[in-house]
Amino acid sequence: MKVVKIENLVKRYGDLVAVDHFNLEIEEGEIFGLLGPNGSGKSTTIHCLLSLLSYDKGHIEIFGQEMTPASYDIKKDIGIIMQNVAVFQELTVYENIDYFCGLYVPEKGQRKRLVEEAIEFAGLSEFRKFYPKKLSGGLLRRLNIACGIAHKPKLIILDEPTVAVDPQSRNKILEGIRELNRQGATIIYTTHYMEEVEQICTRIAIMDKGRNLALGTKDELKAMIDLGETIQMEVMELSEEVSDAIRTLPHVIGVSYDKGFLKVRFSKGKHNLLRLLDLLKEKETAFGNVHSELPTLNDVFLEITGKELRD
Numbered sequence: 001m002k003v004v005k006i007e008n009l010v011k012r013y014g015d016l017v018a019v020d021h022f023n024l025e026i027e028e029g030e031i032f033g034l035l036g037p038n039g040s041g042k043s044t045t046i047h048c049l050l051s052l053l054s055y056d057k058g059h060i061e062i063f064g065q066e067m068t069p070a071s072y073d074i075k076k077d078i079g080i081i082m083q084n085v086a087v088f089q090e091l092t093v094y095e096n097i098d099y100f101c102g103l104y105v106p107e108k109g110q111r112k113r114l115v116e117e118a119i120e121f122a123g124l125s126e127f128r129k130f131y132p133k134k135l136s137g138g139l140l141r142r143l144n145i146a147c148g149i150a151h152k153p154k155l156i157i158l159d160e161p162t163v164a165v166d167p168q169s170r171n172k173i174l175e176g177i178r179e180l181n182r183q184g185a186t187i188i189y190t191t192h193y194m195e196e197v198e199q200i201c202t203r204i205a206i207m208d209k210g211r212n213l214a215l216g217t218k219d220e221l222k223a224m225i226d227l228g229e230t231i232q233m234e235v236m237e238l239s240e241e242v243s244d245a246i247r248t249l250p251h252v253i254g255v256s257y258d259k260g261f262l263k264v265r266f267s268k269g270k271h272n273l274l275r276l277l278d279l280l281k282e283k284e285t286a287f288g289n290v291h292s293e294l295p296t297l298n299d300v301f302l303e304i305t306g307k308e309l310r311d
């Protein structure tokens with residue numbers, strides 16, 4: 001079943017086109033990553049998807065039904081975790097989760113069980129009686145997530161849930177998302193951290209300036225570009241002659257040398273490393289610490305847009 005269908009979505013803020021004829025379909029069971037730099041239109045897309053923002057053009061369906069501001073039936077099956085932590089300061093951890101769960105689950109006994117499960121899931125057992133101001137940033141994020149998922153939604157949308165989170169909480173959040181997916185939820189995950197989508201997402205859309213630039217699994221996205229590998233090594237001195245000779249090797253796309261580090265980018269091909277090392281030996285250029293990197297989603301983004309993902 002298609003969980004989400006966005007057709008030709010356009011959202012303008014005055015003259016600025018924040019979302020530009022954006023199309024997307026997400027199937028049940030996916031962990032879908034919406035990857036793009038700050039300001040690329042991820043949050044605006046999510047707000048339009050949820051009918052929290054009006055839009056200029058387009059059609060949106062969730063669970064096969066048109067999504068409108070009054071679609072309560074659809075909304076009760078969605079869990080939303082927004083960028084900004086939105087919890088009540090005057091309620092404890094337990095009371096906060098109970099409040100948000102209570103928006104969808106009126107029955108007390110059932111709710112108690114769900115809240116306990118959410119507390120356990122988010123690793124907040126020791127903190128159940130804490131007020132939010134006593135929690136660290138990472139724990140607050142986890143509370144925010146627990147509030148969004150306690151009612152066991154079928155579709156969970158997380159908008160940059162790991163911004164400014166310590167590595168331990170970040171890993172816990174990513175592992176938690178995988179677990180929610182294993183339990184049956186479809187996930188939409190927006191981020192500008194490519195490592196995160198590489199780690200957890202089954203399919204990825206790369207977004208820039210409101211447009212959906214590329215779509216696929218991470219392997220499909222990487223196969224779209226011609227980059228084979230990037231080889232880096234320490235080289236104490238690199239003469240212009242050697243540098244020019246490297247440039248003429250087969251498959252070399254780019255050569256850079258900075259502060260004793262040589263970086264050579266190759267297109268797909270065999271024996272790239274071997275040829276480079278042979279050349280350096282032949283030219284009696286000393287090197288060390290050689291390593292080779294396969295293309296990342298950043299390389300895909302770089303090739304499509306001409307700029308780094310983390311601008």
Ligand SMILES: Nc1ncnc2c1ncn2[C@@H]1O[C@H](COP(=O)(O)OP(=O)(O)OP(=O)(O)O)[C@@H](O)[C@H]1O
Nearest residue numbers: 013016018036037038039040041042043044045160
């Ligand atoms: N309420 C608003 N009024 C005017 N412009 C806005 C508004 N909200 C967002 N924008 C602009 O729309 C564009 C898309 O912003 P959006 O927040 O959707 O991007 P994003 O990819 O989610 O970025 P971030 O990761 O920084 O939240 C940006 O240029 C932003 O400045």
